[in-house]
Amino acid sequence: MVTPPGLGTGPPGHRFLGSLSDYNADPLAFMTDVSRRYGDAVPLRLGPLHAVLLSDPSAIESVLVTQNRSFRKARGVRRLRTLLGNGIVISEGEPWLRQRRLMQPAFHRASVARYADTMVSRTTGALDRWRDGATVDIAVELRRLTLEIAVETLFGADVTKDEVRLVGDSLELAGAQLQTRVSSLLMFLPDWVPTPGNRRMNAAIARLDRLVYRIIEDRWRSLGDREDLLALLLAVADGDETGMSDRQLRDEVITLLVAGHETTALTLTWALYLLARHPAADATLEAELASVLDGRPPGLEDLPRLRFTEHVISETLRLYPAGYLTAREAIHDVDVNGYRIRKGNLVLMSQWARHRDPRVFEDPDAFRPERWTEGLEKQLPRGDYFPFGMGPRQCIGASFAMQESVLVLAAMHLRFRFELASNDEAVPIPQVALQPDRPILLRLAVRGERVSGQERTEHSVDD
Ligand code: HEM
Numbered sequence: 018m019v020t021p022p023g024l025g026t027g028p029p030g031h032r033f034l035g036s037l038s039d040y041n042a043d044p045l046a047f048m049t050d051v052s053r054r055y056g057d058a059v060p061l062r063l064g065p066l067h068a069v070l071l072s073d074p075s076a077i078e079s080v081l082v083t084q085n086r087s088f089r090k091a092r093g094v095r096r097l098r099t100l101l102g103n104g105i106v107i108s109e110g111e112p113w114l115r116q117r118r119l120m121q122p123a124f125h126r127a128s129v130a131r132y133a134d135t136m137v138s139r140t141t142g143a144l145d146r147w148r149d150g151a152t153v154d155i156a157v158e159l160r161r162l163t164l165e166i167a168v169e170t171l172f173g174a175d176v177t178k179d180e181v182r183l184v185g186d187s188l189e190l191a192g193a194q195l196q197t198r199v200s201s202l203l204m205f206l207p208d209w210v211p212t213p214g215n216r217r218m219n220a221a222i223a224r225l226d227r228l229v230y231r232i233i234e235d236r237w238r239s240l241g242d243r244e245d246l247l248a249l250l251l252a253v254a255d256g257d258e259t260g261m262s263d264r265q266l267r268d269e270v271i272t273l274l275v276a277g278h279e280t281t282a283l284t285l286t287w288a289l290y291l292l293a294r295h296p297a298a299d300a301t302l303e304a305e306l307a308s309v310l311d312g313r314p315p316g317l318e319d320l321p322r323l324r325f326t327e328h329v330i331s332e333t334l335r336l337y338p339a340g341y342l343t344a345r346e347a348i349h350d351v352d353v354n355g356y357r358i359r360k361g362n363l364v365l366m367s368q369w370a371r372h373r374d375p376r377v378f379e380d381p382d383a384f385r386p387e388r389w390t391e392g393l394e395k396q397l398p399r400g401d402y403f404p405f406g407m408g409p410r411q412c413i414g415a416s417f418a419m420q421e422s423v424l425v426l427a428a429m430h431l432r433f434r435f436e437l438a439s440n441d442e443a444v445p446i447p448q449v450a451l452q453p454d455r456p457i458l459l460r461l462a463v464r465g466e467r468v469s470g471q472e473r474t475e476h477s478v479d480d
Contacts, residue, residue, distance in 0.1 A: 068363035069358055080366065081410070091346050102264070119253045130420070133316060133317035134316075135170055154456045162425070167274055171246045281421055284337070287336070288330060291329075302329060306326070326430075337445055338451060377401045437460075441455065
């Protein structure tokens, strides 16, 4: 392969496939090894695709921020169009900018604050169902909880339990089929080809669409005085002379459901897993919660003082970033900080590899929430730690996700101790998001002091 100017040499790879099979065998290890061995801008060939793996933080910032107009989202993301339509994760150019501007105010920190009570009350509801001594598959529990929170913050409280289940089941089914397709040659098969998988996926999406369109239609009829996200979207759609069609509303609603719940559920799963393996950090968290909350459930006003809780989340997002890879495609030939990127080439920026760079983080594989205490995040170049991406396409839900993660973790940790039911190490696998390769089974033990204002109740052992 002829190396474009400014780029180092890359791994030799296979004559026809380049590094594709090495990448597919273990994408996380591949990205880390290649960046450490070959440097900050490494040319790669992945089957038919030419790519550059960027690890230079200022070049990453250039691609995502200052020179973002020279790039668009990569093919893999566009494949999700079947489910997400033209929602803001996928759209580009003017339509994206318009939607982003319309939706942005609903996600400012101050707007998101109004959802704190829903986040806590839904968590308390889940905790009330848990029993002392029981063992839970924590990823499953958290996925259910974050979906309930996402549905209620989007649609309000009047969606039934069955409808929440329908949303969860449909998203899971469609997600599984899309995942199979993104990671195999089926990627090139159109959605209408009636393979059994495509049929199941299309049926799941149709069920979901029926529900979402029905809710949108009901809500147009009585806009009322609501504070949920759909109300905000309808208000801007209503007031916007160019109009947001019901189809666009559907795409944004499903985009928010998809982007907004699994990522947070996985972050909380990894956080509880890490805490269960690190008793000292667990004890520090316990002490913070005891002193700040004094036995009552957390609320919005506690957030500024739940510093260590927040650092646990920041450190979890460093070690297990749900968004482990950000990819862009060059729209034209472009020079990025002296690295020449050709039109059509992919630029890969790996949160996984950047967050574990030993030049940036001391003892990078160690879980140390206290490393964030001295305002580390503000001192770091942005390309060294970017769990929510950066630039105009930065995660719109970052404040929502941080607020939810801190409140849910605090509420759970206050009520229960979590012990690993097995000592096996969970291995992260890069699917659409970074998930554990096995169920994380946690044994629950009610903490000695019960939440004040509630009666001390006996809990039965049910496993
Ligand atoms: C811990 C949880 C989360 C993580 C780690 C995460 C991560 C990310 C990342 C890395 C991106 C940028 C992708 C890129 O540049 O290609 C992104 C975009 C996005 N996220 Fe999140 N996210 C999380 C939670 C949420 C939540 C709660 C919501 C909504 C309520 C959300 C909605 C979105 C949307 C709509 C985009 C696309 C923004 C655009 O392109 O304009 N995310 N997220």
